[in-house]
Amino acid sequence: MYRISIEGRCEEKQFKFVPIDWVELDVWLDFDPFKDLESSQLEILEDQSEQWWQQQLAAARTSVIPFNSLEFDHVTKQKYQWLETINPESHAVRWVCRHHIMIQRIKNAINDNPDARILCIVGADHNHALYEGLIAQENVQLIYPLK
Numbered sequence: 001m002y003r004i005s006i007e008g009r010c011e012e013k014q015f016k017f018v019p020i021d022w023v024e025l026d027v028w029l030d031f032d033p034f035k036d037l038e039s040s041q042l043e044i045l046e047d048q049s050e051q052w053w054q055q056q057l058a059a060a061r062t063s064v065i066p067f068n069s070l071e072f073d074h075v076t077k078q079k080y081q082w083l084e085t086i087n088p089e090s091h092a093v094r095w096v097c098r099h100h101i102m103i104q105r106i107k108n109a110i111n112d113n114p115d116a117r118i119l120c121i122v123g124a125d126h127n128h129a130l131y132e133g134l135i136a137q138e139n140v141q142l143i144y145p146l147k
Contacts, residue, residue: 006121016113020105020120022098031094033087045086052079060124067124068145077128095129102126103133110140 003019010017034042055075063069084091106120122130131144 018105018109018112020102020109021122022101022105028094031087031090033083033090033094035090048082052082055079056124063145065146068127070145072124073128073131076125080125099126099129099133103130106130106134107137110137114139 007017009015034045037045052075056072056079059069059072059075060066062071080091080095083095102122106118109118120130127144131142134140134142
């Protein structure tokens, strides 16, 4: 739904829209990190996942723009390191590969639009990986976190 509204708004304002995310539900669902767990183990991990979410929310409140801070990114990165310990294969597909694809799509958009200003909008859980993947990009002024 968000993509439809963003594309429509971009078209209205005559902005070029370049999707960068990668999610194919058939693959995504097959790599659920909790997919094959017993119910007792699943309940424990879901509780831990909720605790991570609460830590993310607390960190999100530390900035003027919620979910837009290095503090939020730090907690989020720790959360995904925890998820990797549960199911490394799932983590590799759902997050590592996905972030590589997203970063490459951003680099492609930068190369296809030299000297243009580019606004990249992603879910907050991606911020840390995209920032780390783009910070060394030559000829790019990366403004993050937003002020």
